[in-house]
Amino acid sequence: MDFTLSQNQLHWQRIARDFAQGRVAPIAREMDESHDMPIALVSEMASLGLLGATLPKSLGGSEMDHVSLALIYEELGRACSSVRGFMTVHSSLVMQCIHQWGTDEQKQRFLPMMASGEAIGCYALTEPEAGTDAASIQTTATKNAGGYLLNGEKIWITNGNIARAAIVFAKLTGTPDGTKPHQQITSFLVPLESTERVGITRTRMSGQELGHRASDHAHITFKNCLVSSDMVLGGEGMGFKVAMSALDHGRLGVAAGALGVHQACLDASVAFVRSRKQFGQRIGDFEMVQSTIAEMKASLDASRLLVYRAAWMKDQGQSAKLETSIAKYFATEAAAKAASDAVLLHGARGYSNEYPVERYYRDIKGLQIYEGTSHIQKIVIASEVIGKPTV
Numbered sequence: 239m240d241f242t243l244s245q246n247q248l249h250w251q252r253i254a255r256d257f258a259q260g261r262v263a264p265i266a267r268e269m270d271e272s273h274d275m276p277i278a279l280v281s282e283m284a285s286l287g288l289l290g291a292t293l294p295k296s297l298g299g300s301e302m303d304h305v306s307l308a309l310i311y312e313e314l315g316r317a318c319s320s321v322r323g324f325m326t327v328h329s330s331l332v333m334q335c336i337h338q339w340g341t342d343e344q345k346q347r348f349l350p351m352m353a354s355g356e357a358i359g360c361y362a363l364t365e366p367e368a369g370t371d372a373a374s375i376q377t378t379a380t381k382n383a384g385g386y387l388l389n390g391e392k393i394w395i396t397n398g399n400i401a402r403a404a405i406v407f408a409k410l411t412g413t414p415d416g417t418k419p420h421q422q423i424t425s426f427l428v429p430l431e432s433t434e435r436v437g438i439t440r441t442r443m444s445g446q447e448l449g450h451r452a453s454d455h456a457h458i459t460f461k462n463c464l465v466s467s468d469m470v471l472g473g474e475g476m477g478f479k480v481a482m483s484a485l486d487h488g489r490l491g492v493a494a495g496a497l498g499v500h501q502a503c504l505d506a507s508v509a510f511v512r513s514r515k516q517f518g519q520r521i522g523d524f525e526m527v528q529s530t531i532a533e534m535k536a537s538l539d540a541s542r543l544l545v546y547r548a549a550w551m552k553d554q555g556q557s558a559k560l561e562t563s564i565a566k567y568f569a570t571e572a573a574a575k576a577a578s579d580a581v582l583l584h585g586a587r588g589y590s591n592e593y594p595v596e597r598y599y600r601d602i603k604g605l606q607i608y609e610g611t612s613h614i615q616k617i618v619i620a621s622e623v624i625g626k627p628t629v
């Protein structure tokens with residue numbers, strides 16, 4: 239593996255850094271407090287070519303490699319996890335998934351308008367009774383003359399209220415006896431041209447979220463919502479595979495986003511321990527503080543190598559399932575530890591929103607949960623290493 243970035247990768251890193259530091263970081267606190275991300279940021283990301291990511295130019299994409307995409311998520315995550323989360327769902331979970339599984343018509347219809355930011359995408363898998371156990375979803379799809387009728391509810395759907403297209407997972411009714419639960423799952427591309435689409439109700443999640451407060455998290459209800467037959471994504475009964483492959487794309491984005499949060503914690507902590515004085519000297523001159531900074535830096539470098547390795551393997555066309563889970567697990571856990579330490583190093587100041595570290599501390603918990611919790615990443619890693627259970 240070559241440890242230097244190519245000119246093209248540096249180009250994307252520079253574009254993302256300028257945008258993240260120039261446009262996102264200055265308003266990150268305001269977005270967190272107002273629980274809102276200005277929609278103008280979406281068009282700006284689109285015009286910079288960020289949203290098109292790895293997709294071919296013929297579909298509005300930017301044809302960047304996965305290392306470049308990871309660098310973009312890292313830079314966005316350093317400024318604001320809500321903005322990074324928006325893009326990971328839109329560009330990785332949704333667009334890369336449509337590109338992988340869609341028909342030519344579906345790709346032509348959805349991807350160019352998503353790359354241009356004209357249409358935002360969301361991914362609707364989680365339900366009140368089905369989180370980690372995705373095969374237990376209860377949303378149903380019943381065939382009728384016009385297509386399929388969807389019934390059920392989805393929660394925690396990032397971009398759900400602002401999206402114009404959703405990938406929705408549902409179980410086909412009327413499958414032969416003995417069909418396994420995951421074989422009943424089918425994914426649908428549901429156009430959401432207007433907020434009043436018949437059979438769909440969208441609201442913000444109730445309750446105050448710990449982090450990602452500028453993200454849009456929706457509760458979506460489907461009641462006899464008609465989806466035409468040509469909107470099946472990947473074929474009947476293929477939904478579980480579609481869902482898992484999308485999560486694999488998203489996981490790399492989350493791991494790279496965690497790198498950004500970790501880097502931001504280190505930057506803020508170094509600046510603070512250099513300037514804060516106690517007992518007549520910089521707190522950065524105390525050995526215990528130095529030890530914390532050293533741990534933060536060493537684990538950041540380890541995370542970075544793991545994330546870049548997973549991205550690089552994808553660029554070589556290799557299966558990076560194990561490496562992506564390792565990167566997601568390690569980078570999110572390391573960043574959570576770094577965020578906790580960053581608050582401690584700031585003392586009481588770290589406890590206030592006048593310094594950014596409390597936001598990093600709140601935001602990072604989400605990265606340990608979505609796209610497969612840390613427990614699930616460990617299950618994936620162990621099963622790849624030991625092999626699947628024999629009984």
Ligand SMILES: Cc1cc2nc3c(=O)[nH]c(=O)nc-3n(C[C@H](O)[C@H](O)[C@H](O)COP(=O)(O)OP(=O)(O)OC[C@H]3O[C@@H](n4cnc5c(N)ncnc54)[C@H](O)[C@@H]3O)c2cc1C
Nearest residue numbers: 361362363364369370394395396450604607608609611613
């Ligand atoms: C900020 C945010 C954004 C999100 N965005 C989306 C989105 O866009 N689309 C979407 O569909 N969902 C989204 N989600 C939902 C997310 O994917 C789920 O929260 C996640 O899959 C976990 O499901 P759950 O919350 O129901 O927890 P549960 O599945 O109930 O898990 C609870 C705990 O049990 C553990 N656990 C469960 N099963 C096992 C097991 N077999 N072995 C060991 N431990 C286990 C888990 O690791 C966890 O610690 C989002 C969540 C958050 C917080």
